[in-house]
Amino acid sequence: MGHRIAVTINGQRYEAEVEPRLLLVHFIREVAGLTGTHIGCDTTSCGACTVILNGKPIKSCTMFAVQADGSEIRTVEGLAQNGEFHPIQKAFWECHGLQCGYCTPGMLMAGVALLERNPNPTEDEVRRAISGNLCRCTGYQNIVKSILRAAEMMRGGAGVASGSPVGRGSPAQ
């Protein structure tokens, strides 16, 4: 039996008739066509499917789309504005915060949600905030550096040079 739902994703309204068992992540990828949100483990473990729902990061594989009816959702596609990367995307690029990139959309959304709540997190707070997101490539060091770097960029506004020495991805650091 179909249920008519409407959600806002990255400012755009999507309306569809869905089966109750449709998971939110499938709605985002297959109905809205936004495939930046990844499906990783399918067991609520990995966080690759992290999106921001009504201001809070959640695992979109562990919510039915019908539960999200009326919600405001942000996905990785909503980060860049007017062709310009979000500071957290710039920081991941600069600090080598990704290797294969599979976990990256989830990491970015968990990171953005943290920085919006806490603009000046400690390293420990960053590690806790991404503890529901698994990365099998980086060993997390450069992801943590990237989020700290993004915090610095977001606090400092435009004045931050792009060639920052912070965590240039050397494993020895």
Add this chain to the structure above:
Amino acid sequence: MIPAAFEYVAPRSVAEAVALLRQHSYDAKVIAGGQSLIPMMRFRMAQPKVLVDIGRIPGLDYLREEDGYLRIGALVRHATMEHSPLIQERYPLLAATARVVADPLVRNLGTVAGSLVHADPAGDWAAAMMAARAQVVVAGPDGERVIGIDDFLVDTFTTALEPDELVVEVRVPIPGPRSGGDYQKIERKVGDFATAAVAVQVTLDEAGRCQQAGIGLCAVGPITLRAAAAEEALVGQPLDEATIRKAAALAAEAAQPTSDTRGSAEYKRDMVRVLTIRALRSAAARALKA
């Protein structure tokens, strides 16, 4: 993995939810945060025919002290507990528990009441609520009834809830002066089930002797366990190192661990001893400051 098909209803009041449960009985399952239920449905370990979503019932997300109890509405999320100044300041046991439930993403959706209803022996809140001597408020066709946490948790994944009942509130007695608590958990990684965990709540009298003690054991039995002999060994005693060690040994005896990928039964039993010592030391230190 795709869950089996089901019918979805989102009642707007507790009365409406109870009526739906009455109508569909064992075919229905209540969903709140869904952080345990949805994974079980994806594995098809759970295949409810009707899902009753209480997430749209207004007024169930309150968290306040009233009439001698901390009252936790059925829709209070783990993250709400974690970030609440009231919990951080006055309920160190609950604050310590909230920080280690699952992971931060799951904590934004999962609920305290839902965790108790799930009745997983590895559920953190069940052990914490046992130590805190909580009560569960249940709504059904004949109104509300209040069930003590020990009676609420019946068996593995089984509670005292009737098919037409739903939990509307969890109540924790407001701790008196000189109270303190702590939750100590060993997990292989964030988000994994506990290898073992121990919840402790104590209240001291003016002379510094233990007046009341609650100890709940997580993930070391078919169900959340109360370490009753350990609690008895604490009451009337100053919480010195000898008393703490004696109680911890009794708590380890009360555990019923089984060997699995997280550790051998002997290891888990000894961890109960170690975690009880740590939790009691910290609870006692907090009680002296409170």
